[in-house]
Amino acid sequence: MMGLLKFAFVGGIAAYGWKSLRQWQVRQAADDRGPVGSSGIVRDAGPDEQEGIDAKDWDLVDEQIDESFPASDPPGRGVN
Numbered sequence: 001m002m003g004l005l006k007f008a009f010v011g012g013i014a015a016y017g018w019k020s021l022r023q024w025q026v027r028q029a030a031d032d033r034g035p036v037g038s039s040g041i042v043r044d045a046g047p048d049e050q051e052g053i054d055a056k057d058w059d060l061v062d063e064q065i066d067e068s069f070p071a072s073d074p075p076g077r078g079v080n
Helices: 002-028 060-068
Strands: none
Touching: none
């Protein structure tokens, strides 16, 4: 019975150590979110930067929406 308790105790310590190591590795991983308040790495705007989009289907409104990201306000429409 004592051998089983020792095994459970050592196993618990090993599990705690493994979990602590994994949490430390996650904290040490590269942080690509950018400075506080930013949206992180943002691609360039335009139809050439998007995958699966045909440039001939791209219009002025699409371009304005894409250029306004990550702003929360909708794009303004120019009045001619």
